[in-house]
Amino acid sequence: METITHYTIAPVHFPKFYRLLSGLRFPIKVAEVLELRSVxxxxxxxxxxxxxxxxxxxxxxxxxTAIHSFGIEGRRHADRLIRLLTLLRDTHYQHSINSRDKEVELRTRLEDTQLARTRSIRYGLVAMLVAIGSAIYWAAMPEANWMIKGLTLLSTYLSWDFFHSLPTLDREQKSINKELNDLLRERISNVDWKMLIHKLSLLMGYKKVSGVEVFNMDEDFEPGNSTSHLQ
Structure with a gap:
C-alpha cells in the first residue's frame, strides 16, 4: 500500500488528498501528523x-474572516494557512478543469461508439438482405454470372463482419461507461473550506482546541514508518 509520501499536491491526486484531510479523525498517530505536515x-x-x-x-x-472566526490570531500562522488554502484552491481548480475535459472526451467516445454500433447494425442488415436476395437469384438461376455469385459471397461476408463487430463495440461502450462513472465519482465538485480551515489549523499546530488531541502520544513512533494512506 502506498503512503501519502508517494503523492504530491497535484490535480491528479487532489481527490485523494481532499478525502484524506476531510476524513481525519483526531487523535491520529504522531508519524501521520509529521508526515502530513512535511508534505x-x-x-x-x-x-x-x-x-x-x-x-x-x-x-x-x-x-x-473565516480564519479569524476560528480563533487563529497569529499573523504568521494565518498567512501560512492562507497560502496553503490558496494552493489547494488552485489545485482544485485545475482538477476540475482536467476532470471536465476528460468527461467531454469520454462522452464523445461514447457517442462515437454508439454511432458505430448503430451503423454496424444498419449496414449488417442491408448486407444480409442483399446476400439473401442474391442467393435466391443464384438458386433460381443456376447459370447466374460471376457477378451475382461474387455479390452473394461479398454481402454475406460483410453482413458477418458488421454483426461480428457488435460484441467488441459493446465491450468498449461498457469500458467507457465505467471510466466515466469512476471519473464522476472521483470528482470533487465543491470544497468545504471551513472544514479544511478547521482540520488544517489543528493538523499544522496553528490552533489548539480544549479537549482535542491532534496526535496520540501513547503510540510508539518510528521515523519514516507511517500508516497514512491515500486510497
Missing amino acids: LNEAVDKFEEPDDSPSYREFVEALE
Whole structure:
C-alpha cells in the first residue's frame, strides 16, 4: 500500500488528498501528523502565489474572516494557512478543469461508439438482405454470372463482419461507461473550506482546541514508518 509520501499536491491526486484531510479523525498517530505536515509544508514552500486579481483578493478576504472566526490570531500562522488554502484552491481548480475535459472526451467516445454500433447494425442488415436476395437469384438461376455469385459471397461476408463487430463495440461502450462513472465519482465538485480551515489549523499546530488531541502520544513512533494512506 502506498503512503501519502508517494503523492504530491497535484490535480491528479487532489481527490485523494481532499478525502484524506476531510476524513481525519483526531487523535491520529504522531508519524501521520509529521508526515502530513512535511508534505504540506514542502508544497507550500514551492508554491508560487497567483497574480493579484479581484477573485483572488475576494477569496483571501473570505479566508481571513473565516480564519479569524476560528480563533487563529497569529499573523504568521494565518498567512501560512492562507497560502496553503490558496494552493489547494488552485489545485482544485485545475482538477476540475482536467476532470471536465476528460468527461467531454469520454462522452464523445461514447457517442462515437454508439454511432458505430448503430451503423454496424444498419449496414449488417442491408448486407444480409442483399446476400439473401442474391442467393435466391443464384438458386433460381443456376447459370447466374460471376457477378451475382461474387455479390452473394461479398454481402454475406460483410453482413458477418458488421454483426461480428457488435460484441467488441459493446465491450468498449461498457469500458467507457465505467471510466466515466469512476471519473464522476472521483470528482470533487465543491470544497468545504471551513472544514479544511478547521482540520488544517489543528493538523499544522496553528490552533489548539480544549479537549482535542491532534496526535496520540501513547503510540510508539518510528521515523519514516507511517500508516497514512491515500486510497
